[in-house]
Amino acid sequence: MLAMVLDSIGEPLRAAEVRTPAPEAGQVLIRVLTCGVCRTDLHVVDGELKDPKLPLIPGHQIVGEVVETGERVERFVAGDRVGIPWLGWTCGRCRYCERGRENLCDDARFTGYQIDGGYAEYAVADHRFCFPIPDVTDLQAAPLLCAGLIGYRSLVMAGDAERLGLYGFGAAAHIVTQVARHQGRQIFAFTRDGDVEAQRFAREMGAVWSGDSSNPPPEELDATIIFAPVGELVPSALRAVAKGGVVVCGGIHMSDIPSFPYELLWGERTLRSVANLTRRDGEEFLSLASEVPVRTEVVSFPLEKANEALSALREGRISGAAVIVVEEAKRSSSSS
Ligand SMILES: [Zn+2]
Ligand SMILES: [Zn+2]
Secondary structure (H helix, E strand, O other), rough: OOEEEEEOOOOOOOOEOOOOOOOOOOEEEEEEEEEOOOHHHHHHOOOOOOOOOEEEEEOOEEEEEEEEEOOOOOOOOOOOOEEEEHHHHHHHOOOHOOOOOOOOOOOOOEOOOOOOOOOOOEEEHHHHHEEEOOOOOOHHHHHHHHHHHHHHHHHHHHHOOOOEHHHHHHHHHHHHHHHHHHOOEEEEEEEEOOOOOHHHHHHHOOEEEEEEEOOOOOHHHHEEEOOOOOOOOHHHHHHHEEEEEEEEEEOHHHOOOOOOOOHOOOHHHHEEOOOOOOOHHHHHHHHHHHHOOOOEEEEEEHHHHHHHHHHHHOOHHHHOEEEOOOOOOOOOOOOO
16 A cells, blocks of 8 residues: 655655555554644654654544454444544553543553554554544544544633633634634634734634734633644733633643743633543544534645645644545535
């Protein structure tokens, strides 16, 4: 099969013919239809996340069709459309797994990091960690699987905030905005200074205000979520929230956070991160995404152009989400 392979950190992916994997017991083999491109893929390729499997096929927002099932797979049959997310395996035995916090599992393994991912024509996955895909197109569905899921978990951590700030208006933020509006919240979008394109995009998606991240919002906020991997935003975000407000860091990697005066945290403000996802997040979010319904804005790239997709994301040239299209998907949503 054709795959885009990372041989060593910091190098472009290499288009290669590699052996199509065979499903082991408990695994499904899927024909990849689409695979979303996530900022985490950049962190892996650029070496900000340590010790990836090498060589590695990146990609952890995979939409595909089951073509073969290993022994003991009863949930899916050939022909089913499934989504494969970042969380690829957990031990099921550690104190986190036992308490419903499998996102924090000590031995968790992640798709497109310790397990080969979806920048390829085929992929295998543990069936227990795959999701049935709701009634949206393959292209639309891919960004739901990480941008949507992590965005959703971040939104839940933001509590019942009515006035919600989002720092970085990319794939996750444009999905969170739709869900938050559906819940009756107001969105305030912060972008890189001077990025009028992203600010316009945010208002098109329903933000009540958008502006430069170095400026304060027009009113106090109840919570903010930081999706941009920029530590300097943490003091700004704390400054933007009212007493009792929450600042959620939604990314897996962030540059160092500068020191800040205690008064920014005082007043029972909370600063926290969100790590990975649980399968329960996936079930809840995918059902909510159908209800809203979430419509993702996607920019598509053929598999061989995965390096271009990564560069475009790195340079902030994507409005919405970048998605790699492996198999030209013929199906379309029957509800729209
Ligand atoms: Zn565990
Ligand atoms: Zn991701």
